[in-house]
Amino acid sequence: MPGLLKIAFKLLINDKGKFAALLVGITFAVFLMVMMMSMFSGILARSSAAVLNVGAKVWVMDPAVNNVNSSIPLPDTVLDMARSINGVKYAVPVYFGGALVKLRSGSYQAVSVIGLDDATLYGRPALIEGKIEDIFAENAFLVVKDAEFKKLENPKIGNEFEINDHRGKIVGIAKVQATGIFGVPTLYTTYSRAITYIPSSRFTTSFVLIEPKNEMDIPYIQLQIHKLGYEALTRDQFINKISDFYKYQTGLGINVMLMTIISFIVGLSISGQTFYTFVLENLEKFGALKAMGAKGSELVSMILFQVTFTSLMGYGLGVGLATMMMLFARFRLPDYAAQVTYTNLAFALGMVLIIAAFSSYISVRKVLQIEPFDIFRG
C-alpha cells in the first residue's frame, strides 16, 4: 500500500471514536436495508409458491387475476378452446381453493386445497410417503409436509379428518419446493373431489394449465388465448405478475420501499456528517500536508481511500449482521420468510456507494479549499 494511503488509514482508524461512529452508521443503514429488502424478497418468493410447486409451463387465467389464491373461475369453454390450439400438447384444469378442516382435537384449521386433473394429475407433488394412485381412493387427500404441516397435528397416512363436513383421509405425504405465504397447510386431491367437497360458483376451473408441444409454440398459444379475452402467462411471467402485485398494489411494497429509503437517509446523514467532522478536525493537518508539498490529487486519494475503506467495511458488517439475524430468526421461526438475493445485495452496495460518494464529495471540496497560507499564519 502506498505510504500516503497508509497514513490515511492510520489517521482513520486511530481516531477510534469517529471510526466507530462511521462504521455504526453505515453498518446500521446496510443492515436495515438488507433486512427490509430480504424480508420483502422472501415474501415475494412465497407469494408465488403455488406457481412453482405446480410447475406448469403456461397458465391461463382471467386478465384480472394477480394472485394464485384469488383466481377468477374460468368457464369450461376456455379449457376446450385451449385444447384445440395448435401447439398445445395437453391442457388441464386445476382447482385452487380454501376449506376448513376439523381436527381430531376438535379445533378447526384453514387449509388450502389444490385439485389436480383426474385424468393426468398434472402438477402433482413428489411423495415422501404413500402412493400417488391412492389419490383416487375414497375421500383421499395428500398432505404437504412443509412448515405448516404441524398445524394439522402432524397427520400420518390413514389419519381421518373432517373437511367442510365431508370425510377426508390422508393417503400420502408430499413435499414441495416452496412454502406459501399464508401460513396454512396444503392438501392435494383430485379436481372432481375438490369441487364436490368445496362449495364453488357456476364455473369451477381456477386455471387452465397448458403443456406446449414446444417452447416455441408459447407465443402463438398466448396470442390465441388473448383473442379469447383471457391471458396465458408462462411460469415466470405469472411469478412476475404476482410480485408486481405485491410490490405496487399492496401496502407491503410501498412500506418496504419507504423503510429502505429511510435507512438510506439515516446512513447517509450519520456517515456523511461524521466523516465531514472527521475531515474538519484534520483540516489543518491536510493544510500542513499541502504546504509541505502534497498535491491536491494526493489529498483526494487519501479521503477516497478512507471513505471507501469505511464504507466497504460497514457494508460487510451490515450484510453479515443481517444474514446472522435471518439465520437466527429462521432457526427459531420455521415460517420466517426472508432471503438475501444478489439483487438486494447489489442494491444495498449501490446505496452505500452513494453514501460514500456523498461523504467524499463534501469532504474533498473542503480539503481542496484549504489555503496553506492560512495554516502558515496559524
Place this chain on the structure above:
Amino acid sequence: MFDIAIQASGITKWFGEGEAKTVAVSDASFEARYGEMLYLVGPSGSGKTTLLSIISGILKPDAGNVLVDGSNLWNMTPNQLADFRLNRMGFVFQDYHLFSRLTTVENIAIPLILKKVNWDLAIKTALGYLEVVGLKDKANLPPVKLSGGEQQRVAIARAMVSQPDILVLDEPTASLDGETGREIVQFVKSHTLNEKRCIIIVTHDNRILEFADAIMHMEDGKITGTQRTVNEK
C-alpha cells in the same frame, strides 16, 4: 563569493477589497544566501509571515518576482510549486501542526512518504532524525504526549528529514521558554546549516538574535534594513 538561494524583488501583496484593502507587503526586495541563517524581524502585523509564504511558494504575490536558483517561482503551475516545496523546502510552522493520530516517528516520516520513499525506509530514516533531536525513546508516542519543546523538536526533525536546501521557520520559539528556545535554534543551526543550505527564521524573540548571520527588519510591509554579521566577504 556567496551563492544566492532566494532573490526576491518588488514583492507586493494586498489583502481585502475596497475600503478594507490593506497592503501586507509593499515592494520588498531582498536576497537569502546559502550558508546563512537569515532572520526576519519586525512588529506584529508587519508582514513577515506573508513575505515568508510568498518566497516559499505558498502565497502568490500581487507583484514582484521570486527567483530560486534562477528560476521564477511564481511562473510555476500549482503542481510544480508543490514539487518545489516538497523537494527543496522544509517548513516548521508556528503551531507545529503535528498529526495527533500518528506516532512521533510517523509524523517525522511524512515528507519522505510524500516523496514516495518506501514506508519502512522512511520510518527508519525518521527514527535516525528523532535520535538526532534526542527523542528516540518517544518514537512510538503520539505527539500530544510530548512537551511543547519536544513537539517543536519533532516539527524540526520533520522539516529536516528530507534534507531541504531551504529551511523556513515561523516563530519557532514563540511558545518556548528562553533557554529551550536558544537550545533549539542553536541545534537547528548546527545540524542543518552548511554552504549549500539556507535557513530563514521569522521571529521577534530577542533572545535568539545572537545566532543570526543576517537580520532583516520589516515594518508596515516594508523592509527597512538588513544587517549582515557573518559571511559578508
